[in-house]
Amino acid sequence: MPINYYIFLSIALFCIGIVGVLTRRNAIIIFMCIELMLNAVNLLLVAFSKMHHATALAADTATTAGTDGQLFVFFIMVVAAAEVSVGLAIIVMMYRNIHSVDVNFLNRLKH
Amino acid sequence: MNVTQILFWFLSVLALFSALMVITSKNPVHSVLWLIATFFAISGHYIMLNAQFLAIVNIIVYAGAIMVLFLFVIMLMNLNKSIEPQKSKWLKLAGAVAGGCLLLVFVAALKDSEVHLQSAEVNTGDIGLISNLGKALFSTYVVPFEISSILFLSAMVGAVVIGKKE
Incomplete structure (x- = not known):
């Protein structure tokens, strides 16, 4: 597939995530939209790694170029899993304190 | 097709x-x-x-x-549904317009880039198989792999500390 299809698909998914972060007030939905943006970037990294492999294959048939990109995606998934556990713990603590997941209640820094 | x-x-x-x-x-x-x-x-x-x-x-x-x-x-x-907080209509519209503008900027910037002459290979290539990725992960990337285990441990401890009462 041409690489620009993957680029535009990832851009569209990323922008949907951004619109979700900007238009919703529920903290959990905002968190899910961040996961969506991470996945859009992962998809583009995998597509680019396959593109890099295709160009390197022309010079050398036994190349392993492109492995780095896929391992980078793997590490992004690892970090995202750790981030989700801490983030959801923070949201649970916030719910325990203010009995809501509305991010507009958390404006004490504004005043 | x-x-x-x-x-x-x-x-x-x-x-x-x-x-x-x-x-x-x-x-x-x-x-x-x-x-x-x-x-x-x-x-x-x-x-x-x-x-x-x-x-x-x-x-x-x-x-x-x-x-x-x-x-x-x-x-x-x-x-x-009943306790779901909602933003006002104008804020929603502003958010959608802002996201749409970002989409427009990205598409306009990347529409004529050099890279789209190339293509990603589908259905072929074996770099994504477990054996190849595992060899690279446990030779070149073994230090980040171990560091990520420490990250997991600290995230686990952090989640427990944040989540427990008082």
Whole structure:
């Protein structure tokens, strides 16, 4: 597939995530939209790694170029899993304190 | 139009539609279910790009573990449609316009770039198989791998400390 299809698909998914972060007030939905943006970037990294492999294959048939990109995606998934556990713990603590997941209640820094 | 192209368009439309449903559903449980559908569509893309290890990891870690965690938290808080906080109509419109402008800028910047003469190989190439990725992971990237285990340990301790009462 041409690489620009993957680029535009990832851009569209990323922008949907951004619109979700900007238009919703529920903290959990905002968190899910961040996961969506991470996945859009992962998809583009995998597509680019396959593109890099295709160009390197022309010079050398036994190349392993492109492995780095896929391992980078793997590490992004690892970090995202750790981030989700801490983030959801923070949201649970916030719910325990203010009995809501509305991010507009958390404006004490504004005043 | 061959099978690969049909699959690509089907998975892309599925991913975009489910992503739109994530941000438009009123009920948070429906949002989680649509996000799982998005992750499955992205895993389908990974399989099409012959990145089978990442496809499996995506399904196990994201659609399996992380989304179950989200569902648990939502059901623990008993969130539903009636107490779902809503922004005002104008703020929603402003957010959508801002996101649309970003989309426009990205598309305009990348429309005529040099890179789109190239293509990603689908259905071929063995760099995404577990044996190749495992060799690279445990030789070149063994130090980041061990550091990520420390990250997991600290995240686990952090989640317990934050989550416990007082």
